[in-house]
Amino acid sequence: MVAIIAWLTLMVVLGVNSSRALLEGIGLTAGLSLTVAIVQFIFMLVFITPAWRTIWRWVPKLNEWIYPDLNGDWDVELKSNFPRIDALLKSAKGDAPPLDFRGNESLLPEFGTYKMRARIRQSWAEIEMELWNPAATGPINESKTLIVEPFRGKGGRHGLAYVFEQANETDVVSDDSKFRGAAWIERDRDDVNVFCGRMWTDRMWRLGMNTAADLRFTRQPSKRLSRRG
Structure with missing residues (x-):
């Protein structure tokens, strides 16, 4: 600045x-x-x-040189490790064949894929983000961000680090219906409209079964930036 x-x-x-x-x-x-x-x-x-957003559209390189305009709606894909945790629990109880997580990964269950939507409101003073499950598929109800912190990366690979609180639908007594986590996403090397990263949670941490997931934020088509940005 x-x-x-x-x-x-x-x-x-x-x-x-x-x-x-x-x-x-x-x-x-x-x-x-x-x-x-x-x-x-x-x-x-x-x-x-908000006049700065017009200037950012006129000079797309400002999204790289300074920081990108993230305002708008994003499609979010989560690939969670929970199916593997669930398989380990069933194996430990004898409800499924033994599993060696240190062995051949191809024998493990696939990650669980969930679709969400994010809305980002950004100004020079703060960034706010909300996430929700529009199709109501899977256990995730909503994810409320508590802290959002932008960071600048080398070569224009800027991103966000944030802490969130997530609410899930669950009938399992030992599971947590609400928990907190943190995430780190950065701009994709080849696509300026995509941010990728990972999230970690304290879900069921007392039982040693914390969850994690890969994250992919994709800007919705109406707000896409040119590749120059």
């Missing part, structure tokens, strides 16, 4: 100096006070109002 303000101030100073004769002709003094006023006006217009 400091670098942006410094660059903006430099551009304004150059612009004011080059327009000195014109400004003085209309009664304005081309001095420090005018430069500060112009910088403050531009800063407020761009960073306090």
